[in-house]
Amino acid sequence: MTHAMGAVLTYRHELGMNYNFILPDVIVGSCLQTPLDVDRLKKIGVKTIFCLQQDPDLEYFGVDICAIQERAKETGGIEHIRAQIRDFDPFDLRVRLPAVVATLYKAVQRNKGITYIHCTAGLGRAPAVALTYMYWFLGYDLLEANELLLSVRPCFPKLEAIRNATCDLLTGSAKETVFLKWQDDDCRTVEISGLDIGWGQMVPLTYVSSENHWILARELLVGRYEYKYIVDGVWTTNPHEPLTEPNKDGHINNFVEVVGDCQDSETKRLRQRLMQESPALNDIERQIIRRKLLSLPSL
DSSP: HHHHHHHTTTGGGGOOOOOEEETTEEEEOOOOOOOHHHHHHHHTTEEEEEEOOOOHHHHHTTTTTTHHHHHHHHHHOEEEEOOOTTTHHHHHHHHHHHHHHHHHHHHHHHHSSHHHHOOOOSHHHHHHHHHHHHHSSSOOHHHHHHHHHHHHHHHOOOHHHHHHHHHHHOOOEEEEEEEEEEOOSSSSOEEETTTTTTTEEEOOOEEEEETTTEEEEEEEEEEEEEEEEEEEEEEOOOOOOOBBOOOOTSSSOOEEEOOEEETTTHHHHHHHHTTTOOOOOOOOHHHHHHHHHTTTTOO
16 A cells, blocks of 8 residues: 555555555545456455545546446445545535535445445545544544554545534534735736635635725635635735645645634534544534434435
C-alpha cells in the first residue's frame, strides 16, 4: 500500500486498487478500476461496495462504473451503492455525511459480510465516512477511531467536517449571512474559492461602483471556513480579512468564523464541546443521532 500511495500520500492510479482492513468487516480503499476488481473483492468476502466518487472523478481516470456495477450484479451477493461526495470539499462532506452514513449503516445491516468503502484514492472521503460510521453507530470516540484507522492506513480524513456534521445533527443547522469584500476598482473579475463550495469551484463577487469594491454575501452554516480570492485569474489572499497560519505546505488562506449568534447559550455550549479535539458523545446524544439517521431515506 505504501508503494501504491507513494511517499507523500499521493495517489497512483496506474498501480491499481489498494486497500486496508480497518475493522474485520470494514475495508477502506481506492477505487475499483475494472470489473475484475469486483471479483478480487468477492474472494475476500465483500458483500457491499460503497462508492463515494462523483462522475467527474470516474471520467478523469476513465473508469467504466456501469461495467463495474454490472459485474457486481452478475457475481450475485454483492451490492454496489453510490453515495456521491465532492472531492476536496469539507463542506460538502459535512452536509452529506448524515445521509451517506445512514445509507451505509442500512446496507451493512442488510448485506452483512464485509463492506468496501472507497473514494478515488481512499485517502480523504472514504476514511472520513468510515470514521463517522464508527463514531455514530459503533460507539467509538472520534479520536479513538481515527488512531485505529491511521495505524493501518495513512490518510487524511477531515475530522472537523465530522465534528461539524455531529453538531448539526444535535444542535440544528443554524445559518448566518457573511459579507466578504475586495477593495479594488482596477481589476476586471474577482472570485472566491473554498468557503462552502470547495477548492474546485469558484463564485463571483459583484462590483459595487458607488463604493469601489467587490462584494459577496453568502449564507453559511455555523463553523469555520477557509477561502482564497481569485483576482483577474490570480489566486491571492485579502490582507484586510483574517488569515490562517501557514499550513504544512506553507500555504496561507483567508478564513471566516460563523459563530451562530442566533443560537441560545445551551446550544452554543454543546457545539463548543462537540467541536473539541476529542468530543465524547453520551448515550442520549448517540440515541438522538441514531434515531435521526435511521429516519433518513437511503441514497
